[in-house]
Amino acid sequence: MDEQGPMMPGDGTTKVLMAIAVIAVVVAAGNLFFNFLTLQSTGYANVDTGQADVQIESAINIRFNVNSLDWGAGFVNGSINAVLDTQTSPYFNENWSFNLADNPTTNSLAGGLEIENYGNAVVDLYLNSSEDVNDFICSADATCTAASPGFEWQSEEIEDSCDATLAATTWTTVTSDLTGDGLLMCDAFDNQVGSNELEVDLRLTVPISAPSGARTTIITATAIEST
Amino acid sequence: MNKKGVVILLLVLCIGNVFALGVSPGKKTFNFDGAYLEETIDYGVRVDTDKPIVVRVEGDLAEYITLSRTELVDERFFSATLRLPANFSTPGQNRAFVVVSEQVDPERADFISTTVTIKSIIDVYVPYPGRYLELEIEGVDVNVGEPIEFLLDVVSRGDEGVSITPEIQIYSETGKVETLYLTSRIIASQEEMKLKKTLDTAGYNPGNYKAVAAIDYGVLAEAETDFRIGNLSIAILNYTRDLEVGGLVPFKVIIQSGWNDIIDGAYADVTILNNSLEVASFKTTTTSLSPWEEKEIVGYFDATNFSEGNYSAQIDVYYFGRSAGSSTSTTVDIVFIAQSILSYWYYVLIGGIILFVVSGIARLILIKLYKKKHGKKKRK
Numbered sequence: 001m002d003e004q005g006p007m008m009p010g011d012g013t014t015k016v017l018m019a020i021a022v023i024a025v026v027v028a029a030g031n032l033f034f035n036f037l038t039l040q041s042t043g044y045a046n047v048d049t050g051q052a053d054v055q056i057e058s059a060i061n062i063r064f065n066v067n068s069l070d071w072g073a074g075f076v077n078g079s080i081n082a083v084l085d086t087q088t089s090p091y092f093n094e095n096w097s098f099n100l101a102d103n104p105t106t107n108s109l110a111g112g113l114e115i116e117n118y119g120n121a122v123v124d125l126y127l128n129s130s131e132d133v134n135d136f137i138c139s140a141d142a143t144c145t146a147a148s149p150g151f152e153w154q155s156e157e158i159e160d161s162c163d164a165t166l167a168a169t170t171w172t173t174v175t176s177d178l179t180g181d182g183l184l185m186c187d188a189f190d191n192q193v194g195s196n197e198l199e200v201d202l203r204l205t206v207p208i209s210a211p212s213g214a215r216t217t218i219i220t221a222t223a224i225e226s227t
Numbered sequence: 228m229n230k231k232g233v234v235i236l237l238l239v240l241c242i243g244n245v246f247a248l249g250v251s252p253g254k255k256t257f258n259f260d261g262a263y264l265e266e267t268i269d270y271g272v273r274v275d276t277d278k279p280i281v282v283r284v285e286g287d288l289a290e291y292i293t294l295s296r297t298e299l300v301d302e303r304f305f306s307a308t309l310r311l312p313a314n315f316s317t318p319g320q321n322r323a324f325v326v327v328s329e330q331v332d333p334e335r336a337d338f339i340s341t342t343v344t345i346k347s348i349i350d351v352y353v354p355y356p357g358r359y360l361e362l363e364i365e366g367v368d369v370n371v372g373e374p375i376e377f378l379l380d381v382v383s384r385g386d387e388g389v390s391i392t393p394e395i396q397i398y399s400e401t402g403k404v405e406t407l408y409l410t411s412r413i414i415a416s417q418e419e420m421k422l423k424k425t426l427d428t429a430g431y432n433p434g435n436y437k438a439v440a441a442i443d444y445g446v447l448a449e450a451e452t453d454f455r456i457g458n459l460s461i462a463i464l465n466y467t468r469d470l471e472v473g474g475l476v477p478f479k480v481i482i483q484s485g486w487n488d489i490i491d492g493a494y495a496d497v498t499i500l501n502n503s504l505e506v507a508s509f510k511t512t513t514t515s516l517s518p519w520e521e522k523e524i525v526g527y528f529d530a531t532n533f534s535e536g537n538y539s540a541q542i543d544v545y546y547f548g549r550s551a552g553s554s555t556s557t558t559v560d561i562v563f564i565a566q567s568i569l570s571y572w573y574y575v576l577i578g579g580i581i582l583f584v585v586s587g588i589a590r591l592i593l594i595k596l597y598k599k600k601h602g603k604k605k606r607k
Contacts, residue, residue, distance in 0.1 A: 058254055061273060063247030064341045113341065121253050181346075202339075215338055218331060222344040224324070225253035 061119035062223045065197070066111070074098035076208045081148065085203040086112035096206070112153075112201035115221055117191045122163065123223040125189040127153070127200065128182025129174045131217035136174075143209045150205025155185055159195040163188035171203055174219075181222040188226050248280075249273030250327045250345040257309070258417040259353045261386075264311040270347065272303045272327060279330040288323035288351060291315075298330070309349060318356070319384070323349045352384060354416055359385035362448040364395070364440040368455040368487045368518065372429050375454060377407075379422040379440055381414060388415045389444045395424055398437040433458040433485060455519065459548045460485040461493060461555050464521065466542060468559075471566045476530040478509070478540070481523050484516040486548055491515045493546035497526055499561070500539045507533075516546075533563050 074096055076082040082096035092098070117123055129136070133151035138144030152171040164187045175183040190196050251271045257264065274280055280299040284292045288309065296305040307325050328344035363380040383389055391414055395407040407424050414420050426438075439451040465481040480495050494513040499506050511526035537560060544555045 057252035059249055059251035059271075059273075060253040060345045060347065061247070061249030062343045062345065063275075064343070119249060119251075119253070123253075181344075216340070217338075218340045218342055220328075220342050220344055222346060224346045225348055227254070227348070 056120070058121040058225055059119045060121060060123055060223050060225055061117070062123070062125075062221055063116050063118065064221070065114040065116050071098065075212075076206055076210070079208055081150075081208065082206045083150070083203065084206070085201060087154070087201045087203070111199050113199070113219070115198045115200065117161075117189050117196045117223070119191055122191055122226045123189050124184060124226050125186045125198070126181035126183060126222040126224075127175070127185045128180075128220045128222065129176045129217050130220070131215075132176035133173060135176075136215055136217045137204065137206060137210055139211050139213070139215070141209065141211050144207050144211065147207035147209050148205065149207050149210065150203060152203045152205075154201045154203070156199045156201070157186070158197040158199060161190045161195045161197055162186035163190050166198075168200075174202075181224075182220070189223070246329055246341060246343050247273075247275045248327065248329065248343040248345055250325075250347050252347060253345075254348040254350070256350045256352070259311055259315060259351050260417065261313060263313045264309065264315075264351070267306050267308045268325075268349070269304065269306045270325065270327075272299060272305070274303070274329075276329065278332065281328055281330045283326050284323055285326055286323035286349075287317070287321045288349060292323055292325070292349065294325075307349070309351070311351060315353065318353045321351045321353060325349065352417065354386035355384055357385050358387045358389045358444055358446075359383070360389055360391070360414075360442055360444060360446075360448040362393075362440055362442055362450045364438060364450045364452050366438050366452045366454040368457065369428060370457045370459075370487045371431060371433055373487075375426045375428060377424050377426065377438055377440070377452075379409070379424070379450075381420045381422065381442065383414045383416055383418050383420075386416050388413055388418075391442045391444060393422060393440060393442050395426075396439045396441065397426065398439065399432070400435055404431075404436075428456050431456050433460065455487065457485050457487040457519070459490070459546075459551060459553050461490065461516070461544050461546055461553075463542055463544060463555060463557050466540070466559055466561075468561055470530060470533075470561060470563050472530055472533045472535060472563050473566050474529070474531060475527050477525050477527055478511070479523055479525045480511060480542060480544070481521065482516070482544060483521040484519050486516075487518045488548055489515060489517060490546050490548045493522075493524070493544060495524055495526065496543040496545065497528075498541040498543075499528070500541060500558075506538070530563065535563050535565055537562055 071084050071092060074082075074092070076095055077097040078095045080095050082093060084092040084096060115125065117125070129151070133149050134140055134145045136151050137149035151174045153168055153174050154171050155166055155168045157166050167183055167185050172183075177183075185200070186198060189198065249272065251273075252268070255266075255268050257266055272280060282294055282297050282299065282305055284294060284307070288311075291309055291311050293308050293310070294305060295307070296302065299305060309323075324346040326344060326346050329342045331340070331342060361382040361384055365378045365380075366375055369375050377395055379393055379395075381391065381393065390411065392411040393409040395409075397404045397407070407426060409422055409424055412420075433456050435453065435455055437451055437453050439449060442448045462483045462485055463480060464483050465479075467477070467479045470476050470478065478497055480497070482493065482495075484490050492513055493516055495511040496508065497511065498508040507528045507530075509526045509528040511524040514522055514524055516522055539558055540561050541558050542556065546553060
């Protein structure tokens, strides 16, 4: 019996290619060995040093994480002041009625404003309102302002996010500082992930005598690097 | 309209216009040496809105600072150039703020809008006449036997150099323990020098300490920091002193870690004793404590057969740290008192509610049975 199989077309070419491949592998292995010896003899890889000067600047990054607090449109339905807040479900008392066509998803109110320090520095955080309680709730109407309107906030740190003094830990009338930065809410607002958020609840007390119409105020959070 | 009167209609009761803002650098500091000073600071702004950002300067140095831009629309960079004349002569810290904020849209009618303002600090230190040092010290809590590295920050704010020999005095709650001396050196005018010195706490007892850094250069500059040396221990700070006779009674123990590390598996075995005779024993909840943390653990026991009067409680707190176990024990006086009237009313109220619910269910069942019976008769 013939040990060799039948000759296939192209067998000669295959042998040539195999020889070239073997030579290429031998040459590559030799080159690798030579490079290895070169690096060993120079010691270059072991003693190479470099210097990189990097100065990391502080970055103050602040944001409001809550994108909507929606009580909907409504009205005071009795003779007693209506109270709306962001702390206790359903977030308004029985003296407040809202337009059913504009029934709000009050779940979004839970927790109030949420402010996050996502920079790389501890900051002093101030909060300020462009309008005070009388202007905001009563539009400066004398009858209304005499009826104890309320525009208050209350702060709560999350996981010890305020490393120093936290202000307004009970309901406090909202500060409207026309010349300064407002209330120093926290004089060391942490930036460590997990303990870098503050919650600020809001509470509105609307007298029956409050003039109708929309109200507008701007709450500004001002951050300054703690020194 | 509602007969009760619609007195206010707030059309849009929502907080909107959420905004995030970032500015870098948050602070820059320069020293003024009496020569004309010009420095340019490049700021980067990070913002998630396409609304314009406004930039302005305020503070003591505002008149000496010019901005490359006062409004950013698409740009996210600007620069501030400080030009301080040679005759500027207010010694000490002079501060300005570069204020970056969102431009408020006057036509927005959100009920409450939120916005962020970042105030980046520019401090210029003008030297005081003569020698003037500022000194700060930092230290950390450790456990017994571990070294503490104190960090001293010495800044020369005068227009003359100062020869300094800093020392750190260590005080326990009972008095001075030892003094650490640092090498003498010269600190030049407006130079800041950071130094470190290590305290070996071997031989120190656990407890509260104070380190006072002092440099006497004709005037005494001092700074101090508190630190604690801990060991694997838990202190029993408080416990339930008055207990009511009858029913399941909670017994609370307030504990505090005296260790600068995590303590695991802390719980108390409590034994109630009446004239040295054991009348009850129980375990509290188990908890872990972070370094120096104070926590409450609670256990319950049946006080039905107790009578009013004075008892004692043996509290044994067991815990583990770094695989080693330890315990703290104390015997305290407690008093059993009669159940309060409020508690009686509480039980009466609960009993009444249960009775009401049960009778209601029974009534429903009876009505259903009655209807079933009479309904069948009518069909006949």
